[in-house]
Amino acid sequence: MELHANSRQKITKKRKIKIFYGTQTGNAKMLADNLYREATERGHEAEVIDLKTYDPEDNLVTEGENGVWIVLFVSTYTDGTPPEGSEWFCKWLEESSTDFRIPKALLKDLHYAVFGLGNSLYTENYNAVGKKVDRFLKELSAKPILPVGLGDENVAESLKGGMEKDFTAWKKEFWKKSKKVKDDDTAVKDTCGTGKKTCDGKCKCKEDGGKCSSEEEEEEGEDLYETTTEEEDNAEELLNEDRDGSSLQTTNGVVDLEDLGKVMQTMKKAKVRRKKEESAQSTGEPREMVTPMLKKALEKQGYRLIGSHSGVKLCRWTKSMLRGRGGCYKHAFYGIESHRCMETTPSLACANKCVFCWRHHTNPVGTEWRWKMDDPNTVFQGALDNHVGLIKQFKGVPGVKAERFAEGLEPQHCALSLVGEPIMYPEINRFIELLHGKGISSFLVTNAQFPDAISNLVPVTQLYVSIDASTKESLKKIDRPLFKDFWERFIDSLKALSAKRQRTVYRLTLVKAWNTDELDNYADLVSLGKPDFIEIKGVTYCGESKASSLTMQNVPWHEEVVHFVKQLTDRLDGYEIASEHEHSNCILIANTKFKVDGEWWTWIDYPKFHQLVKDFNQSQKTFSAEDYMAKTPSWAVFGAKEQGFDPVETRFFRKKQKDIGGC
Template sequence: MPFSSVPARLTLLALFSATAFYCLYKARRLRHLKLSLHPNSNRGKILFISQTGTSKALANRLHQLLAAKDLAFDIVDTKDYEPEDLPKETIVLVVVSTWEDGKPPPTAKFFATWLAESAKDFRVGSLLLSKCKFAVFGVGSRAYGATFNAVARDFSKQMRALGAMEMLPLWEGDIDRGDVDEVFDLWCTKVVNFLKVRILENGGVLDSSVSGECNTPSAEESEGDSEGESDMESEIVDLEDIAGKGPSRKSVPAEETNGKVNGKREMVTPVIRANLEKQGYKIIGSHSGVKICRWTKSQLRGRGGCYKHSFYGIESHRCMEATPSLACANKCVFCWRHHTNPVGKSWQWKMDDPIEIVNTAIDLHTNMIKQMKGVPGVTSERLTEGLSPQHCALSLVGEPIMYPEINALVDELHKRRISTFLVTNAQFPEKIKLLKPVTQLYVSVDAATKDTLKAIDRPLFGDFWERFIESLIALREKQQRTVYRLTLVKGWNTDDVDAYFKLFSIGKPDFVEIKGVTYCGSSATSKLTMENVPWHADVKAFSEALSLKSQGEYEVACEHAHSCCVLLAKTDKFKIDGQWYTWIDYGKFHDLVASGRTFDSRDYMAATPSWAVYGAEEGGFDPGQSRYRKERHHKSKR
């Protein structure tokens, strides 16, 4: 039949019409998929509540994901959101953090109060949010016990009470475990799959008429989850980006119950372990760690030691930095690990043998020392010395004194004639009282008032101030060398000279180390910048003011300009005939420990060299070392 015949033309016209209709239908359906969630101004909302920035960062990630899937949402901080607009919303996705005492951050107080009061007010009614569907992801710390993710749980309950339909059950992230990023990604996948499936099922529209079977995942969701989990397992996230995140209860393995595996809780999760190792940490067993310090490398190369070399005479190239507990009871704003380590108020994990910890720590440390062979400046003599550690700084990260067998571990180090410099965060006074003599015992005094300490250390304990004061009292009873460690954070704790001095009479420390905070980069959990880092001149001025306040009881004894660190020492103990004795006779210390006799800090002190004394031309730099100035690309002997 000729193509120009009437039947052929009609057939072709019908084909074109059908194709055009189908294309128009698909285009309109795609347009519905993009826009029908949020017709006109009623777009879906991503609300976040964040204090340190973690929840905000997660909400931004969700926003970008939804945009990539052609799902248009607005992202809003609850402090800028009018809660009276909630009844107008169709879809609300909430990412919320829980702050102190199970409360929302102060910026979200108005929103949280409105929601709580509305849910309880019978005049509002249970249909106020009947047109709204929602999902909540909570970010909190299980270490806070009953208040874990309390705000997220309250929001979920209150939204339901007001008639909103929960798209997915509440998902919760525990910031102390290490894989909140992965868990959040899984939650996002479920949200996206739910939205797309429900929109397609309803012809491109998602409204209140859609079935409420929100808690049953579809086949598409299951497939998406499987792929997401596979991708997440293979991805290693940089430690500094984890921000101390943890899994939701939905992702807990079947064999794990209440955070315990086979009846014993693991302090270091696989994700934390992988990322700590990526950062150069060597994990020992299930809760300990060791890492080579940059000052160890520096003195191995003959380029100078750390402030403890200047103040106390340690050999930095023979010093091992370790901890028997990666967990801590604080979340300090200047934490150099950005809270990637676990937190807790008591020991609740599997416990490793102290001798095994020491043996493994030394093996791992010496292996790292061996890797310095052939590095420019490393002599065979210093390398051989470095392979035999003589000092152990129990201050790597976390709270060493939490480890139940800390005394046995200290004994083991002393048997090997390895000195011990132990740092505690002043939240476990009973542990301090029970601690056997160590070479030098530090207490971190990060603030001088209750309010400032709470703001800087962000402690888990509700009675943190009482514990802090009791720790200082316990320190006073110690016979061996004791130290207050002050970390100055400009704009936070540098104006409290009078208040700090009042603390001196409580603990009566032998020494007070005053150091400018080290800037470790911004993170979701810390917003410190270089503006918060004091100059060495600032630290010196603060130290001199404290010394003056003490009316001669403490004098400025030493400094280490490179570390922006100054040492105050008790004058009547450590200044004899005008000569400072802040250094340590380590051989004598070990002999005293082995003897079993009672001894005090005067029994093992040694003279401080002139180059380490405050005001010396060297600024605390050992003239026997070579100083390298990178910016000028030359070296000079000092």
């Protein structure tokens, strides 16, 4: 049985559609491109335009007069501001809508649609720009094709389950509503199957006893575009492709019903799955943290994802030490073996949008755990399996040392500092116990936004707090925190740290001209949290990023870091410079309790630590940082000629200084 291909064509009017985007990190452009693809597939005349390049003053009124529809994708940034380059468009709209000299009917001929991109965790500024643009357009009498769409990156709160799903639902509504807009004068009418403007009744469509495609305009009919899931989209894509005859088997413009049946079946299955998902949501089941779009972005950056909220990645120093080319600064400062180090996180989400973290601006954010949770055994085993899998890829790679490779298959250290906020994971304590149970040490880094979680944390080998700035103002600028009471949380976190008995560390990342001249404030913070160690590192610059204004000018030279450290140490009682890792532009200040008879003991006796943890688990016998310290080798002590480079390793100079970072 055959069905005439033309009878499925739902395109009723060809429109001129200009799709604008205003973006900082590319999401709005991605959605604009997606709509553009669909618009052209549906036969519309579409164009994608960056708001940066568009002057509304010269063009917007005439768009309406020429029957052009406009669709705007625009994101919201810090304190509710528009993304870079879109300011003028937004300002012009605002001024025009409030200027009494400009007629209120200025844009009366313009049909428009707005989709805002934002995150509801920024409560009062949520999608502020999208909402404002919609309001100003309305005030100037432009006609909304449908209500403003609000895309919410906050998966837990978003209406449909995240940005992509919000967009898909809005898009579906957009196409549906667009069929109903009555402006025949502005739309280009579709032709009938014969190619003529008006049907003469002899076209193929009529042979099937149906209506001609040129007569279908106002018909609601079966909604081929009622799709929201990926599978449904794929099925729809097949149908869309079919419109130009490129996908389904067609003979002389006819389609096998068998092919169409397959497509319909896929759509049906996907719809059943969607219904199930929706019903799970209506019963209050939490959503997954990582959306398919995020997953794709993270995997592209080299992350291996575990379950729905955890990840591992092979650190560059792990690879370096497998080859005998030197370990990271934690090797010099604390004796970790970088080739046996697993860099992981059980929570890819965190409560900040730090400028240093520009590589990961795709990360989910949240102020509390509102997502589906994987159990700690799954996360632990998944991390281990994936890490070992990544190490195995180095088998036989030229330069990799056989004994290091064998050791690498049995990780001894876990750096919980990959990306995100590990302490947000509600089962973090159990996860740490699993690590220790396998003889793996724990180096956990937190962003100092969850003081209670710090207090409730079981003993870890070394607990870090990131001190990205020393004043409320600079912390806001650098960490771009989600919490309104971020400063109070920060201070309380430092107080919670001071109550810990095991090793504690402040980690300072110096960004020249941003946080390097607040020495007295840093000294105050040290007296508050009383850390055992202070690691000071120059920021790493890995290239230009749209999400951060960091430039090469912000990267301090090693001498500048040394100078800062000396000045800071002068302000601190009971601290001295202990070690250095020039290779990664990092210096260690230590409390002098780790200096025994004039010699530094900043390294860790790992077997002793594991024994102490065992005793603690059995009898709650507490222990302190001094109980598991080990002597620092001479090459790692500050002032040594090796500058923290282990002499058994061979230094390798990269041609291009790409990423000297690490965790």
